[in-house]
Amino acid sequence: xxxxxxxxxxxxxxxxxxxxxxxxxxxxxxxxxxxxxxxxxxxxxxxxxxxxxxxxxxxxxxxxxxxxxxxxxxxxxxxxxxxxxxxxxxxxxxxxxxxxxxxxxxxx
Amino acid sequence: xxxxxxxxxxxxxxxxxxxxxxxxxxxxxxxxxxxxxxxxxxxxxxxxxxxxxxxxxxxxxxxxxxxxxxxxxxxxxxxxxxxxxxxxxxxxxxxxxxxxxxxxxxxxxxxxxxx
Numbered sequence: 001x002x003x004x005x006x007x008x009x010x011x012x013x014x015x016x017x018x019x020x021x022x023x024x025x026x027x028x029x030x031x032x033x034x035x036x037x038x039x040x041x042x043x044x045x046x047x048x049x050x051x052x053x054x055x056x057x058x059x060x061x062x063x064x065x066x067x068x069x070x071x072x073x074x075x076x077x078x079x080x081x082x083x084x085x086x087x088x089x090x091x092x093x094x095x096x097x098x099x100x101x102x103x104x105x106x107x108x
Numbered sequence: 109x110x111x112x113x114x115x116x117x118x119x120x121x122x123x124x125x126x127x128x129x130x131x132x133x134x135x136x137x138x139x140x141x142x143x144x145x146x147x148x149x150x151x152x153x154x155x156x157x158x159x160x161x162x163x164x165x166x167x168x169x170x171x172x173x174x175x176x177x178x179x180x181x182x183x184x185x186x187x188x189x190x191x192x193x194x195x196x197x198x199x200x201x202x203x204x205x206x207x208x209x210x211x212x213x214x215x216x217x218x219x220x221x222x223x
Contacts, residue, residue, distance in 0.1 A: 031210050032210045032211070034211065034212075036214070041199075041217070041219065042216055042217060043112075043114075043201045043203075043214035043215050043216045043217045044152070044201070044203075044214045045214070046110070046211060046212075046213060046214070049210070049211055087151065087152070091210050095142065095154055095157060096142070096154070096203075096212055097154075098151045098152045099151060100150065100151040101151055
């Protein structure tokens with residue numbers, strides 16, 4: 001059964017304090033692992049797709065990496081506007097399957 | 109690119125009435141659209157998958173007679189919540205997939221409140 005576990009559930013960082021969010025997954029035949037950002041009361045905003053172990057992608061202060069068992073979303077020198085819930089999702093033989101997300105709060 | 113819209117963004121209805129939510133892909137043709145619901149502080153739960161011109165596929169536990177889905181064109185899917193009850197109050201989000209890279213693009217969501 002496809003499974004996605006994200007940790008931590010919540011993370012508070014000081015502005016400029018870098019950290020990483022974890023997404024551990026179990027899926028039959030990974031076709032893609034996705035990171036989304038979701039602000040309260042809004043739909044998820046697409047960030048990255050990773051397809052194979054060893055792949056990395058970057059966008060501004062965010063960098064996503066992928067191994068055969070997990071993905072990390074690294075946040076470098078975060079700003080308050082990076083505060084959001086970050087969702088990880090995988091797709092294998094079935095549809096997109098989401099983790100429960102990490103609620104990130106960046107304090108000025 | 110890859111913009112998905114939803115209408116309405118918020119709706120309040122009385123118990124027993126029906127509500128229709130529209131999902132449109134604005135700048136691409138969506139061969140497949142998905143409907144999710146999300147409860148506060150929880151993740152997205154897939155309700156159904158709809159392919160243009162065919163019947164929707166519902167996830168286990170989702171009542172197909174209560175949540176009617178129509179995917180009439182490559183840019184429009186609708187979700188109708190029939191005979192709504194307070195427990196149907198939730199955040200409904202659609203997404204669209206244009207094919208190829210498995211990436212889904214999400215709409216802004218619709219907050220449904222049933223009184």
